[in-house]
Amino acid sequence: MQTNETSDAVWLVYDDECPICRAYCRRVRITRAAGALYLVDARQPGALMDEITAAGLDIDQGMVLKVRGALYYGADAIRVLTLMSTPSGWFNRMAYLLFGSARRAGIAYPAGKAFRNLLLKGLGISYVNNLGRTNPFSGVSR
Numbered sequence: 001m002q003t004n005e006t007s008d009a010v011w012l013v014y015d016d017e018c019p020i021c022r023a024y025c026r027r028v029r030i031t032r033a034a035g036a037l038y039l040v041d042a043r044q045p046g047a048l049m050d051e052i053t054a055a056g057l058d059i060d061q062g063m064v065l066k067v068r069g070a071l072y073y074g075a076d077a078i079r080v081l082t083l084m085s086t087p088s089g090w091f092n093r094m095a096y097l098l099f100g101s102a103r104r105a106g107i108a109y110p111a112g113k114a115f116r117n118l119l120l121k122g123l124g125i126s127y128v129n130n131l132g133r134t135n136p137f138s139g140v141s142r
Contacts, residue, residue, distance in 0.1 A: 008035035009035055010034060010036065010037045010065065010066070010067050011038050011040055011048060011065070011067075012025060012028075012037060012038070012040065012063065012065055012077075013049070013052060013063060013065075014039065014041070014042060014063045015041075015042050015059065016042070016043060017120075018119070018125065019123075020115065020116050020119060021063065025039050026039075027091045028081060028085060029085060029086045029089070029092060030081070030084040030085050030086065031085070031086050042059040042128045042130065043128055048066065049130060051066075052064050053131060055071060056131070057071065058130065058131050059128045059130045060127040060128050060129065062074030062075070062077065062109075062113070063078060065080055067080065067084075074109060074113075075099075075105040075106050075108075075109035076102075076105070078095075078105055079100070079101070079102060079105040081099075082098075082100050082105075
């Protein structure tokens with residue numbers, strides 16, 4: 001996937017095979033002032049995934065948000081995205097309660113990630129493993 005570096009582009013990279021990630025990404029909305037939101041499946045090769053991998057970011061441990069050339073990862077990504085979100089709708093209001101501050105995001109995001117990992121294991125869905133670890137579980141708490 002080609003990413004054009006425009007000031008109004010916001011790129012959210014996530015695991016589309018994860019039901020939780022997919023549901024979140026399809027419901028989140030950002031304000032017009034924040035720009036256009038583009039969803040990127042981390043399982044599809046492309047320049048943005050190459051950039052994320054080169055930066056050493058493990059997509060299995062966190063979503064990545066790219067805004068104006070800056071990469072935000074994990075809890076920071078979801079917090080920044082939440083702050084760019086519209087204030088309307090129950091989903092965005094709930095997201096703001098969970099992820100609207102660095103402290104809340106730092107608590108809620110790891111809990112959500114742990115639930116995601118259990119769900120993927122239960123459903124038999126493999127990890128993205130963009131860093132090419134021989135054992136994607138080594139050195140990483142899942």
